[in-house]
Amino acid sequence: LKKYFEQFLKPHQILDGEALTSRTHHIWEPEQPLKAALMVLPENTDQVSKILGWCHQNKQAVVIHGGRTNLVGGTESDDHELIISLEQMNTILEIDAASRTVTVESGVILQNLQEAVQQEKLLFPLNFGAKGSAQLGGIIATNAGGLRVFRYGMTRSLVLGLEVVLADGTVISSLKKIIKDNSGYDLKQLFIGSEGTLGVITKATLRLFETPKFRVSAFVGVNSYTNVISLLKHLDGSMGGTLSGFEVMWPMTYQTLTGPSSRHAPPLPYGFEYYLLCESMGSDPNHQALFEEALDQALNQSLAEEVVMATSSAEHDWFWGIREEVDVMVDKCMYDQHFDISLAPVLIGDYAQKVIRTLSKIELITHCFCFGHLADGNIHLVVGKSDNSAGLSHQINEIVYQPLKELQGSISAEHGIGTHKKAYLQHSKNPSEIALMKTLKQALDPNYILNRGKIID
Numbered sequence: 001l002k003k004y005f006e007q008f009l010k011p012h013q014i015l016d017g018e019a020l021t022s023r024t025h026h027i028w029e030p031e032q033p034l035k036a037a038l039m040v041l042p043e044n045t046d047q048v049s050k051i052l053g054w055c056h057q058n059k060q061a062v063v064i065h066g067g068r069t070n071l072v073g074g075t076e077s078d079d080h081e082l083i084i085s086l087e088q089m090n091t092i093l094e095i096d097a098a099s100r101t102v103t104v105e106s107g108v109i110l111q112n113l114q115e116a117v118q119q120e121k122l123l124f125p126l127n128f129g130a131k132g133s134a135q136l137g138g139i140i141a142t143n144a145g146g147l148r149v150f151r152y153g154m155t156r157s158l159v160l161g162l163e164v165v166l167a168d169g170t171v172i173s174s175l176k177k178i179i180k181d182n183s184g185y186d187l188k189q190l191f192i193g194s195e196g197t198l199g200v201i202t203k204a205t206l207r208l209f210e211t212p213k214f215r216v217s218a219f220v221g222v223n224s225y226t227n228v229i230s231l232l233k234h235l236d237g238s239m240g241g242t243l244s245g246f247e248v249m250w251p252m253t254y255q256t257l258t259g260p261s262s263r264h265a266p267p268l269p270y271g272f273e274y275y276l277l278c279e280s281m282g283s284d285p286n287h288q289a290l291f292e293e294a295l296d297q298a299l300n301q302s303l304a305e306e307v308v309m310a311t312s313s314a315e316h317d318w319f320w321g322i323r324e325e326v327d328v329m330v331d332k333c334m335y336d337q338h339f340d341i342s343l344a345p346v347l348i349g350d351y352a353q354k355v356i357r358t359l360s361k362i363e364l365i366t367h368c369f370c371f372g373h374l375a376d377g378n379i380h381l382v383v384g385k386s387d388n389s390a391g392l393s394h395q396i397n398e399i400v401y402q403p404l405k406e407l408q409g410s411i412s413a414e415h416g417i418g419t420h421k422k423a424y425l426q427h428s429k430n431p432s433e434i435a436l437m438k439t440l441k442q443a444l445d446p447n448y449i450l451n452r453g454k455i456i457d
């Protein structure tokens with residue numbers, strides 16, 4: 001294996017022994033040595049193509065590493081697999097301010113991209129807690145969502161062009177800066193959200209936006225789910241399409257994220273049923289006044305119990321820091337199980353109440369944190385437990401997933417399927433959809449080398 005790669009990769013691009021085992025498959029598992037036959041770190045597309053061409057011919061299984069922040073076991077590997085890490089392909093190739101596009105290699109870290117385009121007074125709106133580690137290739141491969149989907153869409157709606165290396169080493173490149181292109185099948189869509197099972201993303205051209213001049217945020221305490229939905233409609237209507245965030249936290253989540261183990265004090269007192277973190281971004285000089293007025297009306301109409309607004313950039317960081325610090329919840333749990341449910345927003349209140357109630361009755365379950373991107377119909381559950389048996393995991397999965405088929409929801413809103421959710425795919429996709437997914441996999445990766453065992457068998 002190593003001999004072939006030594007022909008075209010430099011020594012520092014091929015890792016084995018301790019250099020390999022000192023790495024890990026996930027940023028949250030620093031103690032777990034990486035399992036793999038070898039790891040390679042290509043520096044350009046041609047090298048990725050040569051690596052995959054050889055693996056295809058030799059039926060060598062491959063696992064792709066981006067920033068290793070996925071929450072579905074997407075970067076797990078075994079001792080026989082070859083790992084391709086895209087971390088060396090981390091150049092921002094072009095920021096085209098006039099076309100409002102950026103072209104990147106896939107190993108560029110999200111936060112670095114955000115900061116680079118900010119220098120040009122432009123915005124790449126994708127934003128989530130793992131922005132300091134997640135790479136654009138991994139983000140595109142998982143079609144990540146995050147905190148501003150309601151306004152700007154998922155990753156899919158931000159990708160204009162892609163360069164992808166297929167399993168057999170063929171390079172498919174279309175890095176056009178155009179929004180509209182109906183010249184037959186939109187091939188890039190195949191790879192967005194394919195979790196590395198159909199090809200390796202090496203470059204991308206992405207959409208940028210003018211940066212709104214004003215950003216306003218507020219925490220709002222609400223005491224009924226009907227009012228949560230009414231508040232969403234009210235704020236969205238009042239802010240004329242500029243509402244960019246509407247995050248919800250159930251009480252246990254809010255108390256933990258602002259409690260003694262957190263770096264953040266609580267902006268609102270404890271005791272409300274729901275805590276909403278709302279954000280609006282716009283360029284109207286009256287933007288803040290408009291937001292204040294909309295929140296005042298919400299209080300007057302009894303949609304909200306209490307409101308606190310962020311009035312400085314330090315306060316924005318405080319409010320959003322609370323929402324982004326998922327690790328504080330994870331640290332509370334001896335073992336944890338993560339969920340990423342999609343449902344029509346009006347159905348979430350009842351669904352969450354029933355699931356939390358059922359889970360709380362199980363003695364080995366210690367925590368049930370519920371929070372998420374409510375305007376997108378997406379909530380996350382972090383279930384803490386004192387037992388890591390497969391039986392309990394399965395029982396929890398059934399409680400969370402079982403109602404979703406009837407409610408026309410999804411077992412994954414934004415994190416993907418990976419290995420963790422594969423057994424439950426039938427709750428979201430019907431047999432003919434799964435058969436078509438297998439046909440695509442067979443056509444694009446006939447030797448079944450890419451991210452084996454992820455999403456489908």
Ligand SMILES: Cc1cc2nc3c(=O)[nH]c(=O)nc-3n(C[C@H](O)[C@H](O)[C@H](O)COP(=O)(O)OP(=O)(O)OC[C@H]3O[C@@H](n4cnc5c(N)ncnc54)[C@H](O)[C@@H]3O)c2cc1C
Nearest residue numbers: 066067068069070074128129135137138139144145196201
């Ligand atoms: C604290 C925290 C908060 C998070 N919040 C959110 C959130 O709000 N919204 C959200 O959607 N996700 C969220 N996530 C999940 C995660 O950040 C995303 O899934 C992210 O998009 C993964 O990017 P990555 O570079 O870390 O990819 P990795 O974890 O390295 O890989 C993800 C998958 O893509 C494959 N892959 C990686 N790079 C490539 C490539 N170049 N070509 C093809 N396949 C590739 C991998 O094999 C794997 O299957 C969060 C994670 C954490 C830890």
